[in-house]
Amino acid sequence: MHVQQGDVPVYTVSGANTARPLPDWLARRRKRSLKADPEFQNRIELLQDFSFEEASACVRVSEDNNWIVSTGTYKPQIHVHYLPHLSLSYARHTTSLNIKFSLLSSDASKSLHLQSDRRVELHTLAGLHETIKLPRYGRDLCYDRLATEALIGSVGLGADGYGEVFRFNLEAGRFMQSYRVDVGSDSGSEVGLQGSIWAPAVNSIAIADNTHNLLAFGTSIGSIEFWDPRSRSRIAVLGGQEGEITALDFNDSGLSIATGSSTGVVKLFDMRSPKPLWQKDHGSGFPIKNLTHMTTSSSERKIMSSDKQLIKINEESTGQTWTSIEPIVDLNFTTWVKGTGMILTANEGQAMHAFLIPQLGNAPRWAAHLDSLTEEMASEVTTDNYENYKFLTLPELRSLSMDHLIGKTNLLRPYMHGYFVASKLYEQARLIANPFAFEEERAKRIKEKVEKERSSRIRGNKKVKVNQKLVDKLLKRQEKRATVDVNAGVLGDDRFSRMFEDEEFQIDENSGEFKALNPSTKVDPESSRPTARETTMSDESDEGTDNSSDESDDFEDAPPRKAKGDAVIMRHSALGLKRQAALAKPEAVT
Known part of the structure; x- marks a missing residue:
């Protein structure tokens, strides 16, 4: 889902992983096998049924950003998606394949379609409204809003030896006098009514909307003719370009025009100079199919160009590559959702592609949830x-x-x-x-x-309810042996767990038995004041305390026994001293 070219991340939010469609029985089996695939489980379906059975030919977004109209094969059909509902509004079949189409209104209520059988179809919400038969096959379609005319670039030569751009006035409902464009001569060996196989043609048409409204016609001989629709006259010709001119697009100001050739070269011209400001080679050698001027959220100017395999976005001022997208399927048409960072493509394969570039702009309002998803993905650095x-x-x-x-x-x-x-x-x-x-x-x-x-030599720490001093003493002895384990010996033996949890086993440091076995232990002065004799005994036995404790290390794990009388308490053997030290209150031990 995430691809990064340079410093610009590109997110694929819709698209297929395979170029060719699968049979129904194989598709069902593959879907079952993908239940455990994390990529399949995390897939986002941007729009319902945003696909065709075979491939898609063209896609456009309405001016109000509420509708997406797309055409595809096979069978030839038209899909119209209503974006606020993120669903397919309706689908309509046609009798021939669609080459290109234009939206005549701000929504999807009226559209004009150039078909592959020399027909132009006018569609409305109610269905097919009118069909117009063309004299020759069309290559490109454009709509002049000021004159309410459909302009169709055609293949071949007219009676006077010129190429033609047909003008069909939608208000009058009839053809007007065509624009005669110099496209060279037809040098084919077999010339018929429609011309030879390699007949010259007007490949592309562009109009400078909302500015001077000039028309630009790109021809198969590498020339670009500029016409004024008000006087219906040619005002300039830009020739000498390599290959055929396959794509044209004016910028918003109308002062420059971008051109794309059949050799994969994109050029930007100032309308006042015949020399290009810059030129950029796609490198793949395929003809340029689409050119679009774009504006980022930070008011930076970009130019998007696409061919069969690659989408490139270049800086308008310098021509430097800003980012590029290389889908896994062949592209047929590319469009930009204006004011956003989303790019839609019509391509070979069932699913149509949608790419989101956050640095180009935010997601459309009908897909606002993508902004939070891309922010989360950008904050996570994964190396899976x-x-x-x-x-x-x-x-x-x-x-x-x-x-x-x-x-x-x-x-x-x-x-x-x-x-x-x-x-x-x-x-x-x-x-x-x-x-x-x-x-x-x-x-x-x-x-x-x-x-x-x-x-590992750091003293361990273990907190218990009773006899905390005894626990600290045992841990200190373990530290001398360079092994500190709070669950070793008596501390980890379940048989002695009550000794550190039950208050009945609390060692009474003020008892005579405890003082006799631990003469060097200092008792809290508030609870009991030691006598002069006990103080003297404590001073005399300080020197031998460590030796007695060391000698009793071997017996620290021995279980306590019940004392029987004063004779056992006063025994001075090492074994007796150690066993008695482990006792809490002798009369409570069972």
């Missing part, structure tokens, strides 16, 4: 599809002397604020830049191992 790549920022690339490879190889893929570099290339560049990388990595791992062992 780049497991064999290493992400590096531009300063890191420069430190490895790899910045000269930017834009020249697929081994460097731009993403967010850096680049994904192929792992093999990264390892080789790092080895060349730093031959001692292996030794540094070895020293780093040794340091990590030492730090891990050092952190």
